[in-house]
Amino acid sequence: MKLEDIKKLADLARIDISENEMEGLAKDFDPILAYVGQVQEALKISSMNDSSDKKPEDYFLHNVMREDEVTNNRGEYTDKILADAPDIQDGFLKVKQIL
Amino acid sequence: MIDLKNLTIEKAHESLKRGEYTVTDLVNEYLKVINEKNGEINAFLEIYDDVLLQAKKAEEMFKNGTATLMTGIPMALKDNILFDGHIASASSKILENYKATYDSFVVKKLKDQGAVFLGRTNMDEFAMGSSTETSAYGVTRNPIDPTRVPGGSSGGSAAAMAANMSLVALGTETCGSVRQPASFCGLVGLKPTYGVLSRSGIIAMGSSLDQVGPLGKNIEDVEILFNAINGYDPKDSTSIPDDMRVNKIKPIKKRIGVPREFLKGEGIDSEVLKNFEESCEKLKNAGYEIVDVSLPSIKYSLAVYYIIMPAEVSSNLARFDGIRYGLSEEGNNLLDVYKKSRGNGFGKEARRRILLGTYILSHGYYDAYYNTAVKVREMIKRELLNMYLDVDAFITPTVPFLPFKLGEKLNDPISMYLCDIFSAPANLADLCSISIPSGKTKEGLPFGLQITAPFLREDILFTIGKDFEKLV
Numbered sequence: 001m002k003l004e005d006i007k008k009l010a011d012l013a014r015i016d017i018s019e020n021e022m023e024g025l026a027k028d029f030d031p032i033l034a035y036v037g038q039v040q041e042a043l044k045i046s047s048m049n050d051s052s053d054k055k056p057e058d059y060f061l062h063n064v065m066r067e068d069e070v071t072n073n074r075g076e077y078t079d080k081i082l083a084d085a086p087d088i089q090d091g092f093l094k095v096k097q098i099l
Numbered sequence: 100m101i102d103l104k105n106l107t108i109e110k111a112h113e114s115l116k117r118g119e120y121t122v123t124d125l126v127n128e129y130l131k132v133i134n135e136k137n138g139e140i141n142a143f144l145e146i147y148d149d150v151l152l153q154a155k156k157a158e159e160m161f162k163n164g165t166a167t168l169m170t171g172i173p174m175a176l177k178d179n180i181l182f183d184g185h186i187a188s189a190s191s192k193i194l195e196n197y198k199a200t201y202d203s204f205v206v207k208k209l210k211d212q213g214a215v216f217l218g219r220t221n222m223d224e225f226a227m228g229s230s231t232e233t234s235a236y237g238v239t240r241n242p243i244d245p246t247r248v249p250g251g252s253s254g255g256s257a258a259a260m261a262a263n264m265s266l267v268a269l270g271t272e273t274c275g276s277v278r279q280p281a282s283f284c285g286l287v288g289l290k291p292t293y294g295v296l297s298r299s300g301i302i303a304m305g306s307s308l309d310q311v312g313p314l315g316k317n318i319e320d321v322e323i324l325f326n327a328i329n330g331y332d333p334k335d336s337t338s339i340p341d342d343m344r345v346n347k348i349k350p351i352k353k354r355i356g357v358p359r360e361f362l363k364g365e366g367i368d369s370e371v372l373k374n375f376e377e378s379c380e381k382l383k384n385a386g387y388e389i390v391d392v393s394l395p396s397i398k399y400s401l402a403v404y405y406i407i408m409p410a411e412v413s414s415n416l417a418r419f420d421g422i423r424y425g426l427s428e429e430g431n432n433l434l435d436v437y438k439k440s441r442g443n444g445f446g447k448e449a450r451r452r453i454l455l456g457t458y459i460l461s462h463g464y465y466d467a468y469y470n471t472a473v474k475v476r477e478m479i480k481r482e483l484l485n486m487y488l489d490v491d492a493f494i495t496p497t498v499p500f501l502p503f504k505l506g507e508k509l510n511d512p513i514s515m516y517l518c519d520i521f522s523a524p525a526n527l528a529d530l531c532s533i534s535i536p537s538g539k540t541k542e543g544l545p546f547g548l549q550i551t552a553p554f555l556r557e558d559i560l561f562t563i564g565k566d567f568e569k570l571v
Binding site for chain 2: 029039080083
């Protein structure tokens with residue numbers, strides 16, 4: 001894999017990575033991708049391959065989410081949760097200007 | 100002096116009940132060993148400051164008659180399991196000072212039963228590794244041979260057990276992270292059926308694969324701990340509802356499969372194979388029929404795993420942004436804050452896996468990797484379900500080689516990934532699987548036998564495991 005591809009991935013993943021490490025990653029990726037690429041071969045050889053397009057109901061899938069309703073009192077957990085936040089002001093998370 | 104080496108949950112419970120010693124006495128014995136040994140082993144990252152308070156609460160339960168088997172049992176928690184008000188860092192710099200704001204389901208259950216949490220144990224960062232060497236807080240050493248790794252990612256929990264610094268422990272698995280360190284440290288480690296133990300309050304790695312797992316010195320302790328923490332949890336959307344958990348203990352066929360062609364792969368140690376053949380003989384002597392089974396797709400399990408896992412990692416770890424909690428670095432603008440916080444907060448292996456997952460999920464590669472892996476995962480599941488029509492379980496060695504030296508595989512990702520080759524089928528197919536000690540080398544390094552049973556049939560693992568335990 002080329003260094004510029006790794007740079008693009010690091011940008012997409014929002015991670016600062018040193019040039020040096022990116023070069024190492026570019027080298028690591030080829031054998032890893034060659035190894036995981038074996039999966040394509042699996043589809044060809046297995047007698048268990050089921051290529052039919054299954055619909056969600058074929059897997060007995062159903063909605064497990066609860067209704068979206070308020071289950072706690074306003075502000076009940078605010079202080080506890082904000083105690084972990086790096087920067088806060090008046091009960092809000094503070095971030096850099098974005099516009 | 101309490102004989103910690105041979106102590107089991109039941110023995111401790113009987114002694115506590117009879118008043119031979121108090122919970123505080125027992126906890127102090129463990130704290131003494133931790134003081135002596137943790138400096139070298141680095142199994143615990145922190146001893147909780149309220150340990151003795153927890154012990155007092157457990158003592159109350161003995162006094163008022165509400166004590167159960169887990170009451171007063173000193174245990175270790177892997178550093179990715181939330182315990183309200185205590186730090187859970189996933190052994191990452193990005194969560195160094197993160198204090199849990201709630202209890203994980205498993206901790207809540209154990210708290211209600213009066214278990215005593217001694218502290219949090221070291222692990223590979225975000226559970227990414229097989230040797231506990233990727234932790235941001237130093238390596239953990241194997242108490243059996245401190246020049247070797249304890250396995251991983253739950254290496255701290257396993258090492259704490261092996262050094263008698265804890266009676267039982269909890270780890271977590273995404274692919275072998277409880278079974279493999281159990282094998283490397285001469286312990287029993289269980290990967291329960293996917294959905295049996297709630298993932299609520301467990302720091303996520305690969306959500307379709309993650310599962311909490313108990314570690315113990317023997318099957319019985321693991322079974323007691325497993326029973327103490329299982330149950331339906333509405334806060335985990337993949338938790339198995341109670342009506343599907345009804346006790347369906349059926350007689351077993353006493354037929355065990357060996358996937359022969361899977362054992363012929365590259366890189367499997369001949370000593371490990373020899374020990375495995377001996378284990379097969381022992382099971383035969385215990386009245387089990389050992390038959391060859393053909394599972395042509397499972398050799399692709401690890402490749403499938405190394406696509407699905409990084410894909411899920413890149414999504415799960417997107418939440419660490421330096422804004423809501425965790426490490427936050429100064430930057431010129433919001434994007435800069437994200438990039439610097441994530442760049443400095445994540446270690447090398449986490450960065451590698453996030454990038455790999457980003458690649459696998461990116462436009463143009465999604466079909467070739469992720470979609471194909473999902474299809475092959477279904478094939479593997481079907482193949483295994485088919486096999487279980489004929490046998491109760493299948494067996495392999497837990498790990499293809501013996502505990503290796505510190506640093507030996509750290510710079511060779513593929514060779515490190517191969518640790519998980521025999522673990523992957525159970526995680527991909529949602530099955531339950533256990534590692535049991537199966538003897539030692541001349542130098543005293545432990546071997547492990549892995550037994551894998553169908554969905555919700557932990558009872559089969561415990562039955563075969565107890566029969567096997569008597570013979571080792």
